[in-house]
Amino acid sequence: MFNDIGPLELVTIIVLAVLVFGPDKLPKVIQDVTRTIRKIREFSESAKQDIRQELGPEFKDFEFEDLNPRTFIRKQMENDELGLKEIRNGFDLKKEMAEVTDAVHARDTDSSPGSSSSSAPGGRIDMTKKPEDPGGPPPFDADAT
Numbered sequence: 001m002f003n004d005i006g007p008l009e010l011v012t013i014i015v016l017a018v019l020v021f022g023p024d025k026l027p028k029v030i031q032d033v034t035r036t037i038r039k040i041r042e043f044s045e046s047a048k049q050d051i052r053q054e055l056g057p058e059f060k061d062f063e064f065e066d067l068n069p070r071t072f073i074r075k076q077m078e079n080d081e082l083g084l085k086e087i088r089n090g091f092d093l094k095k096e097m098a099e100v101t102d103a104v105h106a107r108d109t110d111s112s113p114g115s116s117s118s119s120a121p122g123g124r125i126d127m128t129k130k131p132e133d134p135g136g137p138p139p140f141d142a143d144a145t
């Protein structure tokens with residue numbers, strides 16, 4: 001519950017509690033707080049049991065922690081019924097990239113090098129070359145000045 005509270009914050013809370021409630025009333029306040037927390041936990045456990053009973057026997061292994069998306073996805077990824085481990089282990093990114101590169105180079109060699117006027121030597125299109133505008137000055141942007 002208080003996993004992210006460090007020792008300095010804990011000491012600060014204790015000092016503030018002593019200053020606010022005083023050393024005489026502090027034990028009673030701590031008892032009241034712990035009693036309230038205990039009642040809240042009992043209420044939530046009873047609500048969980050009621051929900052499990054209402055869902056029926058087909059949801060007997062239902063856990064409320066599974067409603068957290070991270071927990072649900074982690075549980076599904078660890079599930080071997082889907083075969084995700086075999087897919088993950090069978091996928092070799094370097095091999096796939098090599099196949100794609102070979103396919104692209106094979107297509108480049110199949111095309112004729114001088115088939116297009118905008119292509120670079122070797123049949124490739126030069127993406128760095130800007131299109132030439134034979135007429136008129138470049139566009140003027142009034143907002144840019």
